[in-house]
Amino acid sequence: MAQKPSIPKGTRDFGPQETARRNYIFQTIREVFASYGYQQIETPAMENLSTLMGKYGEEGDQLLFKILNSGDFMRGVPEADLRQGSPTRLAARLCEKGLRYDLTVPFARYVVQHRDELTLPFRRYQIQPVWRADRPQKGRYREFCQCDADVVGSDSLLCEAELLQMVDTVFSRFGIRVRIKVNNRKILSGLAELIGESDKIVDITVAIDKLDKIGLDGVNAELRQSGLGEESIALLQPIINLSGTNEEKLATMRRTLADVPVGLKGLDEVDFVLGTLQGLELRGEVELDLTLARGLNYYTGCIFEVKALDVEIGSITGGGRYDNLTGIFGLEGLSGVGISFGADRIYDVLEGLNLYPDDLTTSTRLLFVNFGAAEAAYCLPLAARVRAAGISCELYPDSAKMKKQMQYANQRGIPYVAIAGETEMAQGKVTLKDMATGQQRLLSVSELISSIQPHG
Numbered sequence: 001m002a003q004k005p006s007i008p009k010g011t012r013d014f015g016p017q018e019t020a021r022r023n024y025i026f027q028t029i030r031e032v033f034a035s036y037g038y039q040q041i042e043t044p045a046m047e048n049l050s051t052l053m054g055k056y057g058e059e060g061d062q063l064l065f066k067i068l069n070s071g072d073f074m075r076g077v078p079e080a081d082l083r084q085g086s087p088t089r090l091a092a093r094l095c096e097k098g099l100r101y102d103l104t105v106p107f108a109r110y111v112v113q114h115r116d117e118l119t120l121p122f123r124r125y126q127i128q129p130v131w132r133a134d135r136p137q138k139g140r141y142r143e144f145c146q147c148d149a150d151v152v153g154s155d156s157l158l159c160e161a162e163l164l165q166m167v168d169t170v171f172s173r174f175g176i177r178v179r180i181k182v183n184n185r186k187i188l189s190g191l192a193e194l195i196g197e198s199d200k201i202v203d204i205t206v207a208i209d210k211l212d213k214i215g216l217d218g219v220n221a222e223l224r225q226s227g228l229g230e231e232s233i234a235l236l237q238p239i240i241n242l243s244g245t246n247e248e249k250l251a252t253m254r255r256t257l258a259d260v261p262v263g264l265k266g267l268d269e270v271d272f273v274l275g276t277l278q279g280l281e282l283r284g285e286v287e288l289d290l291t292l293a294r295g296l297n298y299y300t301g302c303i304f305e306v307k308a309l310d311v312e313i314g315s316i317t318g319g320g321r322y323d324n325l326t327g328i329f330g331l332e333g334l335s336g337v338g339i340s341f342g343a344d345r346i347y348d349v350l351e352g353l354n355l356y357p358d359d360l361t362t363s364t365r366l367l368f369v370n371f372g373a374a375e376a377a378y379c380l381p382l383a384a385r386v387r388a389a390g391i392s393c394e395l396y397p398d399s400a401k402m403k404k405q406m407q408y409a410n411q412r413g414i415p416y417v418a419i420a421g422e423t424e425m426a427q428g429k430v431t432l433k434d435m436a437t438g439q440q441r442l443l444s445v446s447e448l449i450s451s452i453q454p455h456g
Contacts, residue, residue, distance in 0.1 A: 010134070010142025020360040021350070022145075025174075025343050026127055029147045032170050033125040036162065038149050041124050043106040046097045053098075055105045055298060055328065057202060063132045065142075066095035099131035103148040104298070104338060105325070111152055111336075112329040120153030120334075127343075140314070141344055150338030152326070157269055160302045160321065161276040163339045167306060167317055168282040170341065175355045177309040178284045178316070183292035184270045185299050185320070187253065190263015191239060194256070195232040204228070208240065209293035212314075216240065239290055246274055246288040253290070269302055285309075298322045304339065311352045316345045366393035366416045366452060367409045368430075369402065378425050379418070382445050389449045393418075409435060416452050 007013065014022060030040075046067060053061055100106050103126045111118065127147045134140055149166065151159045164180055171178045185205070192201040203226035207219050214222075219240070223233050239256070242249055250271055257263030270288060277286055284306075294303040301321030308316055319339035326334045350356055366386060368379040379395050386393045396405045409417050419431040424442070432448050433440045443451065 008142065010136035010140075012141070012143075016363075017361045018347075020363070021356055022343065022347060024356065024360055025346055025350070026145075026147065028173050029170055029341055029343075030125070030127065032166055032173070033147075033149050036123070036149075036166055038123040038125040041107075041110065041126055042128060043100070043103070043110055043126070045099060045129070047100050047106055047109065049095060049098045051109050051329075052101060052105060055325075056101055057206065059206065060101060063134055064101055065099040065131045065133050067097045067099065068094055069096055100128075101132055102130050103128060103146050103340065104150065104322070107148070107150055107338075108322075108325040108336070109329055111334070112326050112331045115331060118153075121151050121159075122153055123149070123151050125149040138313075138348075144342065144344040147341040147343055148338055150336055152334055152336035155335045157272045157302070158276065159337050160269075160273045160304075161280070163319065163337065164273070164277060164286070164304060165280050165282065167304070167339060167341075168280075168284045171306070172283045174346070174350060176316075176346075176349055176353065179307045179309055180282075180284050180286045181289040181292050181305045181307065182270060182273065182286060182302065183289055183294075184266035184302050185294075186262050186266025186269065186301060187257070187290065188266075188293060190257045190260040190266060191236065193260050193262065195235040197228055197232050200226055200228060204236075205293035208236075208291050211240065211291045242290055246286070249288045249290065250274075266301070273302055294318060294320055298325045300324060302337070308349045311349045313345055313348060313352075315342070316349060317341045361413065363392055364394050364412060364414045365391050365454070366418055366448075367405070367412075367414045368393065368395040368418045368420070369405050370396040370399045371421055372399045375399075375420055375425065379420050379430075382418070382420075382430065385445055386449060389453065391449065391452060391454075418448065 012018075033040075049064070049066065052064055056063075107124065107126065111122065125148060127145065129143055129145045131143050134142060136142060149163065151163075164182075167178075167180060188205055188208075189198070189201055192198050192204050197204065204223065207222035207226065210222070211219050220233055223236070224230075239253075242252060244252070250267060253267055254264065257267065274286065274288065289305075292303060292305055294305065299320040300323040303320035304318060305315045306317035317339060319337070321335070321337040323335045325336060326332075368383055370376050370379070376395060376399070383393050383395050396408065406417065408414075415435055417433045417435060419433060419440075420429075424430050427442070429442050429444050430448060431440050432443050432451060441451070
């Protein structure tokens, strides 16, 4: 018996309906990006591992999909490495490339590699799939598509405000109610300094970032495992549990971090961004969330995350400022800030809230019925004229029974059917049937086009 076909866990096939819906998401986001002057680029699915490793923290490195070297990949591997069986050492020997984990690090590599061709500040957007060897679950996939927009070559906090304005515009167009969460890594660094644990900043941010998933007790347990003492953990509790308006939170944190310059700088940056957004009258709610950490190591300033209010799902957009990323590739002093839309989670939210437009999957507007060779030959040039007028149409490929062809039109949601038999052919016309009303009219091809041409 032939083996039943399957696909890897955490990946999906997309049929016509799913693909139409995904294209609706991509096109909406693409239009907003372009309206703000962003230019599209693409980078390879695989990058050198030297480009990817060490950019996402220890957890991120473990989630990289590594690609075995071509040919005899075992050749040259020392016997000692094979006996020892260390996955890290073996991967370094056997794999030179990996699938991209996100679009930001490849973008930083692109900027450094093409620096002389770019006009700064450079606004770029990129819509491509990424891969992570994560544990699949609802809203979390091993292969998924990101829609990124970044600005490099500017330190201005206006970039942060503009990116969040773009986020609000996108979700307003989708009809999704969202909460935009904002924080700053400098504030988190200030807190780590305040409690005397500056060397544990990565551990602290990784743990705090999991608050929604594992709860406060889980976060505290992770902090203990990272070596934080009970006194330090106790000092963090009021911050993790801080509530109130954005203004009240800022005032409390200014008192808390009064003697920590890096923390105060982070508060100033957040204050500017929030103040700028107030003047833009966004539709979505904007919240200063001091537990927001964004686990990726490369963030250095403001960080963002977007949550859907009416569906239980993880963040659907995230991003932030990264001052040092291109420096890793040898180009110092080039600051960047960006956002990334999680298209797959947005898909699930739109589906859960029934927010997709009704006509997304109706690609064919007119079906020509096939009665035989002579009729098909008559219809083919007519179909060409219809397509030239910008109307999608198709000729049924087989001269099947009329009932079967009508069923096909119904199942596909095709709104019009053109019938051409001996009578119509003799007059150089077709009979147009409206599938919704059943009305039939004898028309010339020009009249047909005028009748079914979409308006507006």
